[in-house]
Amino acid sequence: MRINDPKIAARLGELDVELVPGTRLADLTSLGIGGTTDLLRIRKYESIPDLLNLLDANHVPHRFLGGGSNLLVGDGELPWVVLQLVPPEPGIILEGNFARVDAAADLGRTVTFCAKHDLGGMEGLIGVPGTVGGALRMNAGAYGMQIGAYVREVKLYRAADHKIEILQGNQISFEYRHTSFAPDDMMLAVTLELPSKPYKEILQGIRICNEKRRSSQPLGQRSAGCIFKNPPGASAGRMIDDLGLKGLSVGDARVSDRHANFFVNAGRASARDMLKLIADVRERVKKAYGVTLENEVVVWNG
Ligand SMILES: Cc1cc2nc3c(=O)[nH]c(=O)nc-3n(C[C@H](O)[C@H](O)[C@H](O)COP(=O)(O)OP(=O)(O)OC[C@H]3O[C@@H](n4cnc5c(N)ncnc54)[C@H](O)[C@@H]3O)c2cc1C
Numbered sequence: 001m002r003i004n005d006p007k008i009a010a011r012l013g014e015l016d017v018e019l020v021p022g023t024r025l026a027d028l029t030s031l032g033i034g035g036t037t038d039l040l041r042i043r044k045y046e047s048i049p050d051l052l053n054l055l056d057a058n059h060v061p062h063r064f065l066g067g068g069s070n071l072l073v074g075d076g077e078l079p080w081v082v083l084q085l086v087p088p089e090p091g092i093i094l095e096g097n098f099a100r101v102d103a104a105a106d107l108g109r110t111v112t113f114c115a116k117h118d119l120g121g122m123e124g125l126i127g128v129p130g131t132v133g134g135a136l137r138m139n140a141g142a143y144g145m146q147i148g149a150y151v152r153e154v155k156l157y158r159a160a161d162h163k164i165e166i167l168q169g170n171q172i173s174f175e176y177r178h179t180s181f182a183p184d185d186m187m188l189a190v191t192l193e194l195p196s197k198p199y200k201e202i203l204q205g206i207r208i209c210n211e212k213r214r215s216s217q218p219l220g221q222r223s224a225g226c227i228f229k230n231p232p233g234a235s236a237g238r239m240i241d242d243l244g245l246k247g248l249s250v251g252d253a254r255v256s257d258r259h260a261n262f263f264v265n266a267g268r269a270s271a272r273d274m275l276k277l278i279a280d281v282r283e284r285v286k287k288a289y290g291v292t293l294e295n296e297v298v299v300w301n302g
Contacts, residue, residue, distance in 0.1 A: 001081050003038050003060065011054055012040065015047040018086075025073045025082065028065065030129060032222040032265050033274060034073030034300075038081045039065075045085070045188050048157045049164065055081070063300055064186050066134030067106070070224050072278075074301035075271045083186070085133065094119070097194055098152065103133030103187040107140070115206065120197030121150055123205035127213045128225070133187035138298075139174045143209055148174025153191040159184030177229050177296050218258040222265040227278060228293040236293050237261035239285055250277040271301060 003009060003019060012019050018041040025034030040062075042048060055062055061080035065071075085104035092113050093100045099119060101110050107130055111122045124143035128135065139148045151169045158165045159182055173180040181187070213219065228236040240246075240260035248255045249266070251273035256262040263277060282293050 001037050001060065001077070001079055003081065005058065008054065008058055008060075012051070015051050015054070016043045017041065017047065017051055018043070023082070025065075025068070025071075025078070029068035029071050029073055029224070030222060031072060031224045031269075031274070033075075033269055033271050034071070035076040035078045035271075037078035040081055040083050041086050042083060043086045045155075045157075045164065048186060048188070049162055051083075052157065052159070053162065064133075066103075066137070067130030069128075069130035070134060070138055070296070070298055072224060072271060072274055072297050072299045072301070078300075079302065085131075085188070087131075097196060099192045099194060100189060101132050101192065102189050103131060103136065105132045106130075107132050107135050111206075114192075114194055115199055115202040118196055118199055118202075119194035120202040120205070121145065121194045122147065122192075123202060123209055126206045126209050127219075132190060136187045136190055137179060137181060138177055139179050141177075143212065146174060146176070147192075148172070148179065150192040150194055151190055152193045154187060155189040156181070157186040157188060158182070159186075164188065216259055218256040218262050218264055221256065221262075223256065223262045224297045226261040226296045227263045228261055228282075229296045231291050231293065234291070235261075236285075239289055239291070239293075240281055243284055243288055245281055245284065248277065248281065250274075250280065253277040255281065275299070275301065 020039040022036050023039035024036050026032050062083050063080050065082045065084045087104040088102050091102045091105035094117055099114050110132055111125050124145040128140050135147050139146050154167045230236050237260045245255050246257050246260050252267035252269035253273035254264050254266045256264050286292050
């Protein structure tokens with residue numbers, strides 16, 4: 001979608017929002033798949049309510065982009081614009097066991113920054129790409145931990161009230177790759193409460209998690225991490241692997257040979273290819289096990 005109206009463009013400038021016309025989302029997503037639209041880069045959080053009012057008043061649909069590491073974006077000209085927060089400096093403020101982190105901050109850097117200040121708990125998140133905002137929205141986790149366990153406060157734009165608000169951790173429910181935020185809420189910042197741990201000990205935990213990832217995931221290839229959520233008490237990857245589906249392909253979309261729940265873009269895969277592959281694997285799993293796998297990857301298609 002293109003913002004061609006010069007009045008809207010001028011107002012964006014007043015709100016300190018950078019308009020990047022005709023952005024290829026394939027360049028902004030870890031899968032390397034996605035069509036073209038206008039990107040709006042937000043520098044001042046305070047301008048978000050006015051920005052969203054402006055878009056709504058002019059019937060411009062929008063989506064929020066974090067680091068693009070859990071997204072499968074459709075092909076061609078996209079029917080919405082994309083909003084992205086510009087990472088602020090320094091992005092993290094520590095006070096005792098509390099870390100206040102901006103949503104646009106890089107998740108991995110946040111984990112290592114806290115570790116260097118003897119704050120642990122998030123070792124499992126090392127190697128999860130993307131932003132803190134994306135991790136919050138997805139309740140990212142690995143190796144037995146989830147970010148939601150450490151959330152004490154979230155600053156967000158609440159679409160229902162058209163304003164920026166603060167929610168306490170106990171007002172939010174964090175479940176396996178699911179949170180109670182409304183789809184149009186935009187994460188702006190989070191306060192995490194992290195346990196004290198000596199840096200050396202955290203580093204040891206980080207090394208173990210890194211090694212587990214290196215030995216089981218196709219890290220050199222373009223992917224969005226796990227495509228499906230694990231069904232209760234089972235592993236989606238194991239189910240797919242046991243059906244002998246590693247290497248199954250549609251065009252350049254391929255079930256990884258290394259981890260059957262990672263689907264990779266082995267060249268010039270389109271969203272169409274990847275969606276076909278996902279549907280095919282889901283159907284085969286349903287036939288074999290009677291289980292319908294649910295997407296973990298967020299699909300922006302239409
Ligand atoms: C190699 C690899 C390994 C991975 N391993 C893991 C893993 O172990 N565990 C795990 O949980 N995930 C994993 N992932 C998936 C992904 O990295 C996480 O889901 C990550 O937290 C997504 O963050 P992001 O900023 O990239 O979000 P995006 O992909 O940009 O967006 C994901 C969703 O969050 C929303 N969103 C993003 N930012 C905001 C915001 N500020 N406000 C509101 N909504 C927002 C988007 O609209 C979208 O719905 C992996 C991915 C890759 C490529």
